[in-house]
Amino acid sequence: MTALPPGAAVPPPELRGVLSTRESDLAAAASDFGNLVHLRPLAVLFPADAGDVAAIVRYGRANGLPVVPRGAGHAVDGQAQAPGGIVVDLTSVARVRAPDDRNLISVDAGATWQAVAEATLPRGLVPPVLPDHLGLTVGGTLAAGGFGGSSHRHGSVSDQVHELDVVTPGGELRTCSPTRDRDLFDAVRGTQGQYGIITRAALGLHPAGRTAIRHRIGCPDPGTLLAAQVRLAAGGRFDHILGSAVHVPGRGWQFVLEAVAVFTPPQAPPPQPGIRPSDGPAPETDVLPYADYLGRLAPFERQLRAAGSWQNHPHPRCNVLLPGRHAAGIIADTLAGLGPEDIGESGSVLIYPVPNRRLRAPRLPKARGTTSVLFGLQRTAPPDDPAALRRMHEGNARLLARALRVGGAAYSARTPYHDTRITGGTAGMAEPLGPPAHEPVSP
């Protein structure tokens, strides 16, 4: 269906895909994982190819309509919404090609990491960094930056990109890389769609084992957790290093380090000396197919979808990158003021350090100093409880303000670029000339 978006003076261009004004498509585009912001666009484009994306960007520009890319819609603050504009839903452009003989894989921006993993793992290959949740799109993740359990070793997902196809704010389709159109290449990674729409990426791959051995170790406090994570990362034996805080009734917040090594039987699992923090408890260990480890959040998603929480409950998440030397104190103080009800039944708390020297994409948010500690309050608010939601928002604002005061940064957060659009301004994409746009607004 190609319809004239109401309010647009000029008919839309010829497109190979679908420009929809169907109620269900507008409603879906006015929603995201956050369930906090709901702003209807005039139309949603399901492009057939990058040419459609370029044509609609030119059309939007000529008609004063903001054109906003959307991936899997995991943003929580309306970042992929376009009130009075056109949402480009890239999930209709999701081809994953076969890896080539240089171990590069070319994937369309709307492909999920699940699809990428399914194309590469059977060949014994995998992107060096994958997000923890494989349901995100490649384009949306590169636009945020993309952290995962192997970031301690390889940096962000957007550091693994060899080449991108990007539709510029002027509606031109360009190919960019570290050696070609470098400004554009640098501008679009980590800036959430502000400087262009990624339509394809060539990603580096490296050898993947078939089996994961996972150790989970309890730590008494965030300082011990972070020190153990840094020590294990320096040892270089683990492929994935993560951490979380879990609220245990009667004991308060407990900290769990997760360290994973990947191998291929009949090779034996790599030896893991020094995994246990001094006088800490013995680790819990399990062995599972690497594909299952990478897709470990999918069963939780299925459960939460079945319960309706995934798609219906508000998710006022807050992810900050804390400077290493302030991280333990801020995490301890923040959690001291929170009970399990402040994270929510299906929520979680993530903690893991990433060395800044691994983060090479210049506009990727990072904390000042040598280490960025990702601290994520992945909250779920009860539905229909405005007081609880307000408390969570206020807590997020306090955490963010404190993080910024000590040289931290917001991750994957709403920025002034999104804010102008969301609050009724017409800010569209910008040419990549301005300063990095990472100053977040208060939630």
Ligand SMILES: Cc1cc2nc3c(=O)[nH]c(=O)nc-3n(C[C@H](O)[C@H](O)[C@H](O)COP(=O)(O)OP(=O)(O)OC[C@H]3O[C@@H](n4cnc5c(N)ncnc54)[C@H](O)[C@@H]3O)c2cc1C
């Ligand atoms: C359940 C869950 C798990 C998550 N896990 C991780 C994780 O492990 N690691 C991590 O780093 N982050 C994680 N995130 C945060 C996530 O990376 C970001 O929200 C990411 O941007 C979402 O990707 P998406 O495809 O859903 O994008 P969307 O939410 O659709 O879009 C997010 C932003 O990117 C822009 N955008 C989308 N597609 C493109 C494109 N093709 N070109 C340019 N701009 C684009 C949008 O306009 C918007 O500003 C998670 C979020 C959730 C809700």
